[in-house]
Amino acid sequence: MKKPTGTPKRTGSSPVAEKRSFSDPTPPKKAARRKPAPKKRGNVVTRGITGFVSLVWRVIWGTTWRLAFVMALIVGAATFYYYSGLPEASALFDARARGSVTMLDRDGRVFAWRGETFGTVSADKIAPVLKEAVIATEDKRFYSHLGVDPRGIASAIRINMSEGRGPLEGHGGSTITQQVAKLLCLGDTFDPIRWEDEAAYEADCRVGSLWRKVKEVPFSLALEAKYSKNDVLNIYMNRSYLGGGARGFEAASQRYFNKPASDVNAAEAAMLAGLLKAPSYYAPTSNLERSQDRAGVILGLMHEQGFIDDAQFADAKANPAALSRAAAARAGGYFADWVMESGPGFLTSETTEDVTIKTTFDQRIQRAAERAMASVIDEKVKAGSKAEAAIVVMSADGAVRAMIGGRDSVVNGVFNRATQAKRQPGSSFKPFVFAAALELGYRPDDVVLDGPLTINIRGSGPWTPKNYTRNYRGNVTLTQALSSSLNTATIRLQESAGRDLVRQVAEDFGFASNMTNGPSLGLGASESTLLEMTGAYAGIRNGGTAVHPYGLVELRIAGDDQALMGQAGGMGERVISQRAAGQLIYMMENVITNGTGKRAQLPGREAAGKTGTTSSYRDAWFIGFTEQYVTGVWMGYDDNTPLTGVTGGGLPAEIWQEVMVQIHDGLPALPLPTVAPDAGGGAAGQSLLSGAATNDPLAAALAEAMGETQPRQPAPQGTAPRTPGNSVSAGDPAPTPAQGQGDDALSQALNGILGGN
Secondary structure (H helix, E strand, O other): OOOOOOOOOOOOOOOOHHHHOOOOOOOOOOOOOOOOOOOOOOHHHHHHHHHHHHHHHHHHHHHHHHHHHHHHHHHHHHHHHHHHHHOHHHHHHOOOOOOEEEOOOOOEEEEEEOEEOOOOOOHHHOOOHHHHHHHHHHOOOOOOOOOHHHHHHHHHHHHHHHOOOOOOOOOOOOHHHHHHHOOHHOOOOOOOOOOOOOOHHHHHHHHOHHHHHHHHHHHHHHHHOOOOOHHHHHHHHHEEEOOEEOOEEEOHHHHOOOOOOHHHHHHHHHHHOOOOOOHHHHOOOOOHHHHHHHHHHHHHHHHHHHOOOHHHHHHHOOOOOOOHHHHHHHOOOHHHHHHHHHHHHHOOOOOOOOEEEEEEOOOHHHHHHHHHHHHHHHOOOOOOOOEEEEEEEEEEEEEEEEEOOOOOOOOOOOOOOOOOOOOOOOHHHHHHHHHHHHOOOOOOOOOOEEEEOOEEEEEOOOOOOOOOOOOEEEEHHOOOOOOOOOOOHHHHHHHHOOHHHHHHHHHHHHOOOOOOOOOOHOOOOOOOOOHHHHHHHHHHHHOOOOEEOEEEEEEEEEEOOOOOEEOOOOOEEEEOOOOHHHHHHHHHHHHHHHOOHHHHHHHHHHOOOEEEEEEEHHOOOEEEEEOOOOOEEEEEEOOOOOOOOOOOOOOOHHHHHHHHHHHOOOOOOOOOOOOOOOOOOOOOOOEEEEEOOOOOHHHHHHHHHHHOOOOOOOOOOOOOOOOOEEEOOOOOOOOOOOOOOOOOHHHEEEHHOOOOO
């Protein structure tokens, strides 16, 4: 049988397939039904714009967060850099490159400051109301921000633009922390090579450029990370300049209110906080009313922010802050400047330490002198006149008690006419001529000729002095010659005593050196200062001993127990005998009672002095003393313009009298140490310089021989006086007062009888 080939054809069911077993098949999934695509809105243009905006936004967003991340890294790195360089907070309290000088008066009270005064203040040494005033004024969200206040910056920009300024001009929106960053100069310390001085350094730190503003951000964050809020506030309150030479709130509180910062009330706290905006402009010593108005604004802020209640606000407004007595008086500016100049620079104007100087200054006397000068000038000087005046008051030992260097008595750091102006003293120099003669043995009642006089000066020709009145009085006593300020009589006495001796006496008493060699020496042709002249008169008052005027009593570094310097002046060597000084005081007392200084009389009190008027009336002086005080007054123009109708016996004498009346108020009327002509067995007057005796010369000579305790010495080489109408040549040898006929008083008297004078 032939096998079939190929694939059998299957019909019906396969018996094998029928025997297979299968699980139930999963029903087939239905195909997901696609949602219909949203219909595209708008036309092609709008769809294009929308797509572009979306793309731009995605680019900006992607760039912004990446840029922000990078900026955050940069700010973080800068913050860490600044953080790592910050010292302890206490090391940042004192911002000064130089120290300060605090001056105390004779009673130990502060009256003046120089340099920048400084006082450390901490959280526990400050009145809470002062801290609140600062926060209310400068940064009301101080305790809630991290050093930078975006809200404050945005508000400042809005205000600036609304007022027509640039966004960064005017209000800065800076927090207290940012202001501390600026005060710290972003960590830059003063470098004398980079900056000319400290002022230039601080000016550079205050430049408000955009780049500096940017750098303030990480520095402020570093401050907040390094220090507590109280530390940041303490740095701010110690380094801020508050006007009047005060840096820091402790120094300012002492400067303006004479109390520590822990004791200020709400009104005082508001005034101090108000200074932060413009220290020099709002300083109460510059304009108290303006400073009080500014304090009123601060009080309003404190009230709005809840720092003070209604009652406290009303009380502070009703009782505004007032300056302490010393700050209000602003006394002693000229005196303080003089003390600063008289001390060593490294301990005064250039000190790097805080220095305290105790002085001879008397605030009561200073105020009295200022009132007196203002009273006379306001009453007697023409409105608008630029005539100046200066006053010095001292004790007989040279201790300066008050000083006025110009009509504006509340300034400092300006030209001091009492110590810096060298002027001709005129007739106020004459007491030194008479002092030289009295030291030689002349007496107050000796007689000298007041008459025409001509002296031939080699190389210059004849010189003929004249009296102020252009009249001559003939034979006069030395007392009359001084009290009436007779020029020709004074020159005759000078030429007899010898110019060299006159010059020596004046220099020993403290008059300036380099005095003229000519005969005009005796009329005050050389220049000196008011301080030197007043000091020389103090030497006469104390009995003939020179003094060196001084104001510094003690200088010490603040906090030290031991002084670095002591008194820098006082009594020196004897110049003339006590007897000669007493005689001269007697003669100068007559100047006030009977002579050119009558306007200086002090009712019920002895006083002595001398007027002085220079040629062409360029200077007018009056210098004199009582038992308690020596006072000098000068008037004139800075440009040497002649005074109109002013002599030493006029306005200067009136100012002197008013000053002395006020400073002696309440003091006992003590007598001056005068020696009258007949005191101590003195002889009657003799005509030694006139050619004729006014009394019995023989009796006088005998009396002198019997009673003189200190015989006269021959006059040094000079020029001899001659009878009226004669002339002498300057430089010729001068015989003794008796024209060389004998050294003893008896031979002089006999010579007078025989006509030898």
